Amino acid sequence: MSKKNSRRSFIKRASLTSAALSTSPFLLAASSNNRLILSRSYTHQEFSANDQINIALIGTGIQGIFDTQAALKVDGVKLVAACDLYTGRLERAKELWGQDIFVTRDYREVLNRKDIDAVIIATPDHWHQTIAVAALNAGKHVYCEKPMVQNFNEGQEIIKAQINSGKICQVGSQGMSSLGNEKAKQLYEDGAIGDIVMLDMYNDRYSAEGAWQYPIPPDANTNTVDFDTFLGNAPKVPFEPKRFFRWRNYQDYGTGVAGDLFVHAFSTLNYVISSHGPNRALATGGLRYWKDGRDVPDVSITLYDYPKTETHAPFNAAFRINFIAGSGGGGGFKLIGTEGEMEIGQNSVTVNRSKLSMTPSGYSLISFTEEMQQKIKNEYAAKNLEPRRSSLSTGTTTWEAPSDYKGGHYDHFNNFFTSIRSNGKVIQDPKFGLRAAGAALLANESYSRKQPVNWNPTEMKLM
Secondary structure, eight states: OOHHHHHHHHHHHHTSOHHHHTTOTTOOOTTOEEEEEOOOOOOOOOOOGGGOEEEEEEOOSHHHHHHHHHHTTSTTEEEEEEEOSBHHHHHHHHHHHOTTSEEESOHHHHHTOTTOOEEEEOSOGGGHHHHHHHHHHTTOEEEEESSSOSSGGGHHHHHHHHHHHOOOEEEEOGGGGSHHHHHHHHHHHTTTTOSEEEEEEEEEOOSTTTTTOOOOOTTOSTTTBOHHHHHTTSOOOOOOHHHHHTGGGOTTTOOHHIIIIIHHHHHHHHHHTTOOOOSEEEEEEEOOSOOSSOOSOSEEEEEEEEOOOSSOOOEEEEEEEETTOTTOOEEEEEEEESSOEEEEOSSEEEEEEOOOOOSOOHHHHTTSOHHHHHHHHHHHHHHTOSOHHHHHTOEEEEEEOOTTOOOHHHHHHHHHHHHHHHTOOOSSOHHHHHHHHHHHHHHHHHHHHTSOEEEETTTTEEO
């Protein structure tokens, strides 16, 4: 069904009687505030020891632990090994998952094990490409945390390794498989907001932890931390615990707010509207408050241009991050279209459709005589620019996940492991991951150059 016909169908359904409203999850009614429950069914399966998927965690930090906890909720999955460069995290891994798991500070020992089917890569960004390629070449399925790469030129190697190995590679923007994303895509394709004209994304934080000032354990030293291996191909510097435990604050190891936060938004946006991404970016910002040695901004604003494609009109996107938001924090992700707006979260989607005023009001009529005002009103009335159906198709509807929903993080891993078992397709493969990461990295490139930058979203190349 074409986008135009789909939109017409949506409006037709939205113009039905209120009696029909209670039976259709797509309908909106004038002056309504409907709340509808989404659903997702899960099938519980029993797997023998021989049928289990054995996984290993490489990078046992904050995100690595959350990833593994989500992964182990999926039936038939077992953690058998963990790797990290800080011995305290290896001890933590045994606390969480048992004293019998294999632990090491060398990821190559993990890849050499024959009993490991898949690995979760949750290392600092500058190690993603090296370990992902090595894991795929070693015959392991890979779940790689976002952003898939630290630099634009690293992505093609992962794509090539995945194709040559025939293994599954899922990029870890965990909200991608959520009920919210799934419903938003359905609504967008059904024409719920018309043609997209703008995206508004923001993330405000107001805490030291939210600004990546993570705690440093008092036993951090050159014996407990393999700092030289952590540096990898980054510039050699003396041991500095802040660089290891707060690596997101440094360009040598991380990708700043763009790689940490923008990439989630691009994953959702590109998925919902079936896009390859933007073709131009202009960034600004600065280091306003958290002057703790970091060399990345704590306030970032980036404007993106999306070109016209078969699935969307040309539009603009605004991405804003503030790590010193005195308001207390918050966030939002909103698609704004010609006929409505859609706010998307992992657990809910809200569509709001308003009536577009097409006739002049007292503001513009005030300069005419009373007689002329009436003539103008009569002319506009004859044109019937605001038919009754435009009012009937307005209102607000929210679709919410049920209270027992397992969450987008679980769904993303469920998609990953199901694809391994069925040799199917993941929702976020390396090509998708590079397009999301590439779009995010444009912000860093523009900020560094102090000028707009161009990107080919189809060929995934910096212009």
